[in-house]
Ligand SMILES: Nc1ncnc2c1ncn2[C@@H]1O[C@H](COP(=O)(O)OP(=O)(O)OP(=O)(O)O)[C@@H](O)[C@H]1O
């Protein structure tokens with residue numbers, strides 16, 4: 001896609017995101033808001049999985065850390081703008097502490113560690129009633145006000161979330177466009193060669209995971225204010241898997257994959273509601289088909305269609321790429 | 327004589343029952359182009375990987391400019407100014423030639439933080455352009471590395487090893503499978519780089535013509551041990567070497 005076309009497309013998408021909720025009921029606006037929020041969470045996991053190639057099964061736990069931190073602080077009178085960064089920072093620190101030992105061990109160790117971590121967070125949230133309210137959770141979480149602009153009603157809150165999403169996406173764009181992004185790609189294509197060229201593969205993977213976790217925290221800070229009620233059940237393993245699915249469905253390693261993936265995973269069941277319960281089956285089948293036949297996700301399908309019409313240079317398959325140690 | 331750039335002492339490496347490298351020692355001095363030859367399976371690549379931290383040797387030490395580098399990660403060694411190529415192609419196929427070259431140089435500049443938050447590095451870009459010109463890859467600048475021909479990828483691979491401005495470069499069969507024109511080109515570029523920057527080279531190569539015309543000194547490996555060492559002329563007429571090759 002050339003740069004000009006991409007720019008126009010992005011502007012059109014933003015215009016759509018601004019215009020679409022106008023005149024809609026609260027429910028539709030609520031669904032659109034949670035689409036944006038899950039896009040942020042998925043964007044973070046996409047950095048970890050799609051760019052740095054590590055599976056994390058704890059993105060919902062990082063949402064929980066962000067959500068509970070923000071909820072507790074705003075409930076005690078802090079402004080969202082002050083509470084959110086603390087939640088996000090907590091996610092970075094926890095992500096770093098979790099990833100540091102995990103990534104010293106080779107292979108998919110991070111997947112195991114995050115799997116256990118997700119359960120641990122769930123248990124802590126449920127059992128530490130004095131702090132988290134246990135199974136009852138925290139209620140009456142306030143939404144932020146900015147001078148005259150109050151986000152108490154659903155439409156203003158949607159625009160507030162949209163604003164945060166755009167800022168988060170711009171930051172992510174900066175990351176994948178920076179030398180770090182180039183190092184991520186190199187890591188994915190040939191880790192041994194990348195290492196031999198000075199890329200500290202262990203450190204950069206760890207940072208990708210920690211930054212990806214921060215996006216989970218940001219999404220959590222938003223969801224706490226959106227639903228104004230949080231409980232441990234909203235951040236279980238199933239939700240981490242759901243975010244993983246969003247990344248896979250959209251296309252891991254593609255910048256816009258998470259938006260598409262979150263849209264499909266959240267919106268599709270809603271749109272297909274008229275099929276009266278069959279939507280679950282349709283949705284499940286779609287996901288399985290995606291994962292088996294199009295591991296590069298829906299953006300990958302678009303790429304395949306485009307390649308059929310527009311000739312484009314591709315990497316040749318006949319030359320073996322190595323840097324196996326021979 | 328001055329302190330060697332690379333000093334290898336009694337390196338040993340076994341894979342299960344196979345003794346791939348049996349106590350190899352040698353020194354390389356500044357500006358030298360050392361050839362490392364030997365029959366297939368004589369342990370040349372394994373020796374490289376032990377020197378460069380890709381494999382952990384069972385015994386022995388490696389010093390670079392007097393510093394003990396045993397146990398350092400390959401990325402660390404690279405940052406100390408040691409470049410390398412692999413025997414197999416090792417470019418990043420989905421990235422452009424330009425991006426491949428830039429990646430090869432970026433980790434040596436600034437800090438982790440400046441590489442994320444800093445402005446784009448004009449000097450790095452300029453260096454990359456210079457390297458592209460030096461290896462005459464200009465017309466391929468924006469091409470995906472993976473769609474280049476084999477010989478072009480080999481050339482790119484070598485160019486990447488130079489982006490760190492290394493003091494020492496280890497090349498594993500840089501001319502393997504490359505045609506005669508490209509081969510002459512590669513040899514001329516390596517010699518030119520050596521003359522210009524005084525960079526030290528260790529080159530594994532099966533093409534005798536290439537080794538003998540490029541190298542100042544040659545070490546011969548057979549069954550994991552050094553069997554001969556000398557100038558190209560001495561090696562050419564060495565009976566042990568001839569036997570090893572014919573017997574191997
Ligand atoms: N990872 C490994 N596992 C087991 N054996 C290995 C491994 N790597 C190398 N070897 C063995 O070590 C010996 C030396 O291999 P090496 O690749 O170093 O040879 P070489 O001199 O580079 O040969 P060539 O000229 O064919 O590249 C061979 O017998 C090989 O089978």
Ligand SMILES: [Mg+2]
Nearest residue numbers: 326370371413
């Ligand atoms: Mg070899």
